Amino acid sequence: MQAFRTHTGRIAPLRRSNVDTDQIIPAVYLKRVARTGFEDGLFSSWRAAEPDFVLNRPEYAGATVLVAGPDFGTGSSREHAVWALLDYGFRVVVSSRYADIFRGNSLKAGLLTALVDQPVVERLWALADSDPTMSVTVDLVEQVITAGGEQAAFDIDSYSRWRLLEGLDDISLTEQHEAAITAFESSRAAWLPATTTPS
């Protein structure tokens, strides 16, 4: 995973709540077997149907910080939603509430999902409306968002923050506990089902 320390970029204000993963990337894009190239699927229905959708507006082209309404990423467990955001160029999502699986996926795949109070979201939306060229800095070391002379703290659990800062992959970390896993396995009840042979 790519390490994340600090990022400066422009805001795309997504003024919608309850953005589900079917909107972030519809199921038809999930048939691919590669891990890259999902940018065409990102919000594809809204991009196709709504000429003034935020990602269709030239003033927000190249934005890398998506600021969205509450309950972002509800629904399916598809990590493709995170990949599509990253492939499109987003490095950070800011929202006041995320669906659990989406947030877990994002922090494992290197997309920073910064959790803030809704008033912070509203202020960032207002700033992006008044000046789409304005830069925002999201600093994971200090856990603050700086934009237009204002600062706001954001939440992320300390362990995920550490993993992102170091760019560590979970599997390598878990492999350090091989002995504990083996010990646990030796204590499992013998009657637990195996898929290989019906008992």
Add this chain to the structure above:
Amino acid sequence: MGSTLAEKVWESHLVRRQEGEPDLVYVDLHLVHEVTSPQAFDGLRLAGRTVRRPGLTIATEDHNVPTEAIDQPIADETSRIQVETLRGNCAEFGVRLHPMGDREQGIVHVIGPQLGLTQPGMTVVCGDSHTSTHGAFGALAFGIGTSEVEHVLATQTLSLRPFKTMAVTVTGRLRSGVTAKDIILAVIAQIGTAGGQGHVIEYRGPAVTALSMEARMTVCNMSIEAGARAGMIAPDETTFEFLRGKPHAPADFDSAVEYWRTLRTDEDAAFDTEVVLDADQLTPFVTWGTNPGQGAELDSAIPDPASFADPAERVSAEKALAYMGLTAGTPLREVAVDTVFLGSCTNGRIEDLRAAAAVLRGRQVSDGVRMLVVPGSMRVKEQAEAEGLDRVFAEAGAQWRSAGCSMCLGMNPDQLAPGERSASTSNRNFEGRQGKGGRTHLVSPLVAAATAVRGTLSAPSDLED
């Protein structure tokens, strides 16, 4: 203080706990399908890793598979490649696979229980959010993303923070014509799509213990639609009887039952959140909007967005009505549909097909309505055919198909056309979920069948004898 069921299962799977770090939790059963696994297997290959416990892993093909002409190669090339990729990966890494055409093939959340692989007290994961279905057995079961799929394949564990616990107590007794689907739609409407966030829900109370295993699976299945990680129901005699004689049931069944009986929330345990619902008051529930929390009694009318106090909910309702092509104040019973879909991991089991067939027997699907009946697994299909249900559906004018996820998410050819409206027994009414521009109303199998007959959202009680 005592522990909840969810806490007991969690603690009994703890591999490692360290202050300031997530817990390392062991996974008893990993279910795999073609959509969320290819990148995970690729990751293993790149790092030179193997599948640690192929014997705790099982795969099937469900999301992409066509439900017609299943003896032919899949016509859609990207779908075919994805399914073939799963076959190659399972062969290479030694994972048991039930491919299209196999007698055990079906929706991953239907085949686990029917094989007896899902048992009380286990941890079950899958790269699919509806893994919560398996919680009906008192297992701790939840959906994971592809990075975690790879993590489980490589280590048979997950690195996780403990979930919070929520009790949803359903008191009273369901009236005739009211089902598990109505319970869960009412729960989601009450607590909202974020109400369960961070929680495992334990469903309890007399109306829950009275449910069959199929019905319990319907309830637990949609826990994710309330934002919860998992849903659980304490195992009891109903659970044990369902498992008895299943292919993977423990050989020493009585000893297992003895342990399973200990899987209950202690009297003095405390939940982080508690919700109560009265089954006596429940009537058939349908959704009118574009998230599963936007539901109402079939007896009511499309709500006025202005009636929502919360501004975000008001905007969301306005957008939903615009997308759905609905007007506030219209009685839900007057909403006409083009398609009825009976199936999915929510309502594609034998009991669901029986309930719908009982309504359709001797009746006809309304002119201009297309009804698709898609069994959740090939075993469900086989059982339904043995009972003659396929003939009931065919004589009513419905299409009888083979097993898969089908129109629940439209990754195969079973889709809604733009603007088309469905009454669907599936789990998500998101914009475009069943096909670009499609409009979905979530309903129970009974409401689906009655709607097929009348052509507008209806309950069986609306039908003439």
